């Protein structure tokens with residue numbers, strides 16, 4: 443069984459000259475953390491939108507748990523797939539608990555109020571994400587790092603089997619970066635959820651993700667274990683900047699993971 447599979451998927455935005463995603467094969471197995479990396483504009487968010495069904499492929503088709511994605515009823519999809527998008531502005535004056543409770547929406551009937559099971563799921567998600575003490579705070583008054591964990595809590599309240607996140611640690615300090623990566627890792631090992639995330643943090647992705655997909659100009663450049671993807675010549679080509687790649691010296695569990703450091707004083711690589 444695969445979580446997401448495609449022989450190759452393409453997508454062109456209406457009116458665009460070139461496809462944003464070109465014939466990208468998809469093979470994401472259940473359990474574990476799958477990282478999508480690549481330069482700005484390489485098609486990462488577009489690919490995530492194809493995986494969630496927000497964008498429909500111009501060519502090719504995607505299977506979600508061995509069933510065509512387009513055949514999944516929206517509601518069943520919402521119970522199976524939790525999504526944390528790149529950007530979000532909360533327009534309503536909601537408390538943290540109220541925002542997280544929106545994650546229960548796919549489980550409620552048309553006029554049904556939340557029940558005990560919903561409230562438990564909401565509290566549990568907040569506890570796991572370390573935001574329980576913020577429950578009654580307006581979402582307008584939490585920090586960037588806290589807000590990201592609140593949004594992850596809302597996705598977890600959905601009780602999903604798969605969690606998709608678009609740059610969840612962007613602009614966060616190392617404390618919040620690590621707390622989010624370790625949270626995602628513990629979800630993978632404790633609940634068996636499959637995590638698919640887009641990130642620019644190559645060095646954390648190399649330590650936490652079992653598989654990486656490297657995109658460049660909308661194409662799949664490489665997929666595999668981090669040491670087979672984060673290869674100097676490949677990265678220099680895709681990012682257009684000289685780098686060195688060294689093995690993580692430890693301590694800790696990811697001894698030997700490839701760590702990418704951009705070089706200085708040489709300018710862009712032609």
Ligand code: ADP
Nearest residue numbers: 455458462480481482483484485486487488489
């Ligand atoms: P990434 O997430 O890797 O930065 P995106 O998937 O957002 O890349 O963008 C891939 C390409 O598609 C870029 O060339 C971008 O300019 C283009 N693109 C993204 N969103 C739109 C849109 N809504 N309309 C037209 N082009 C878009």
Ligand code: MG
Nearest residue numbers: 486487488528
């Ligand atoms: Mg993006």
